[in-house]
Amino acid sequence: MPFAAKGHIVIDNMRVEFESGNTKTIAVDGVSLDVQPGEFVSIIGPSGCGKSTVLNVIAGFTQASSGKVEVDGKQVHEPGIERGVVFQQYSLFPWMSVRKNVEFGLKTQGMPASKRTTVARTFLGLAGLLAFENHFPDQLSGGMKQRVGIVRALVTSPQILLMDEPFGALDAQTRVVMQEILTNMWQRQRISVLFITHDIEEAIFLSDRVYVMTARPGRIKAELKIPLPRPRTAAMSASPEFLEIRQQLQNLIREESIKAMGTEIATGGMEGLSIQIGPNGPQGKM
Numbered sequence: 011m012p013f014a015a016k017g018h019i020v021i022d023n024m025r026v027e028f029e030s031g032n033t034k035t036i037a038v039d040g041v042s043l044d045v046q047p048g049e050f051v052s053i054i055g056p057s058g059c060g061k062s063t064v065l066n067v068i069a070g071f072t073q074a075s076s077g078k079v080e081v082d083g084k085q086v087h088e089p090g091i092e093r094g095v096v097f098q099q100y101s102l103f104p105w106m107s108v109r110k111n112v113e114f115g116l117k118t119q120g121m122p123a124s125k126r127t128t129v130a131r132t133f134l135g136l137a138g139l140l141a142f143e144n145h146f147p148d149q150l151s152g153g154m155k156q157r158v159g160i161v162r163a164l165v166t167s168p169q170i171l172l173m174d175e176p177f178g179a180l181d182a183q184t185r186v187v188m189q190e191i192l193t194n195m196w197q198r199q200r201i202s203v204l205f206i207t208h209d210i211e212e213a214i215f216l217s218d219r220v221y222v223m224t225a226r227p228g229r230i231k232a233e234l235k236i237p238l239p240r241p242r243t244a245a246m247s248a249s250p251e252f253l254e255i256r257q258q259l260q261n262l263i264r265e266e267s268i269k270a271m272g273t274e275i276a277t278g279g280m281e282g283l284s285i286q287i288g289p290n291g292p293q294g295k296m
């Protein structure tokens with residue numbers, strides 16, 4: 011697939027510290043990564059390693075303490091319309107209809123009412139949601155709400171889509187459908203996607219490349235290319251290539267999850283929990 015012209019993310023040697031009261035938390039330290047224009051890249055890693063922090067810095071919601079964070083050659087300081095964001099929580103406006111939710115970003119861009127209705131309806135049609143344009147968010151299933159969230163992020167034609175565990179709250183079947191819808195929309199729009207997930211198979215199915223982060227303070231432990239052809243199909247998940255990549259990722263993440271749990275125990279975060287690291291991973295009892 012030819013790459014898009016824009017949507018290039020570069021992070022170099024980034025550190026993010028949080029201070030609350032007397033406590034300083036180094037969330038990530040020495041993170042370097044890139045997303046090429048039009049590329050689909052995922053980040054996986056143990057809980058608390060700083061995945062959301064990385065995404066929030068690129069989105070402009072959180073400031074890096076040091077290091078380079080550039081989108082198309084410009085240092086990121088604040089949110090921008092060229093970066094759409096989708097969170098696990100659906101974050102739709104409950105008092106607005108589906109169509110009004112989708113039109114919202116177009117309105118803030120100053121698009122006239124009749125045009126934004128046409129654009130919103132076109133996108134809702136692509137996502138199979140046109141019949142629900144006048145529904146309100148609480149009348150939709152979780153999967154539908156998240157589809158609206160994705161449409162809302164894409165309708166303003168961003169060059170980058172930042173997604174923080176967008177399908178984490180969905181059941182397994184809905185998740186598979188959502189992965190296909192996302193892949194279709196991504197291929198149609200040729201945008202860059204940075205996608206955070208805990209789900210190894212989801213990362214392999216969707217991505218051109220996957221970054222694995224270390225336990226906190228997070229940095230990049232490994233980077234794997236996913237050489238599976240596109241379009242990806244469910245049958246590929248039984249292929250030897252898929253299984254080999256899955257095994258590699260499982261091993262990398264398991265090492266870091268064990269380290270992350272060890273740190274929590276050492277710092278008293280899991281008082282009363284006795285835990286042993288056995289050949290099959292951590293085994294504990296309360």
Ligand SMILES: Nc1ncnc2c1ncn2[C@@H]1O[C@H](COP(=O)(O)OP(=O)(O)OP(=O)(O)O)[C@@H](O)[C@H]1O
Nearest residue numbers: 028030035037056057058059060061062063064226
């Ligand atoms: N605003 C904040 N203030 C203080 N500490 C924070 C803040 N945001 C994140 N942290 C801390 O930074 C570390 C990284 O958090 P982050 O949410 O980025 O991890 P994560 O990898 O996305 O976790 P998970 O997979 O569990 O969602 C954690 O120790 C977290 O407690």
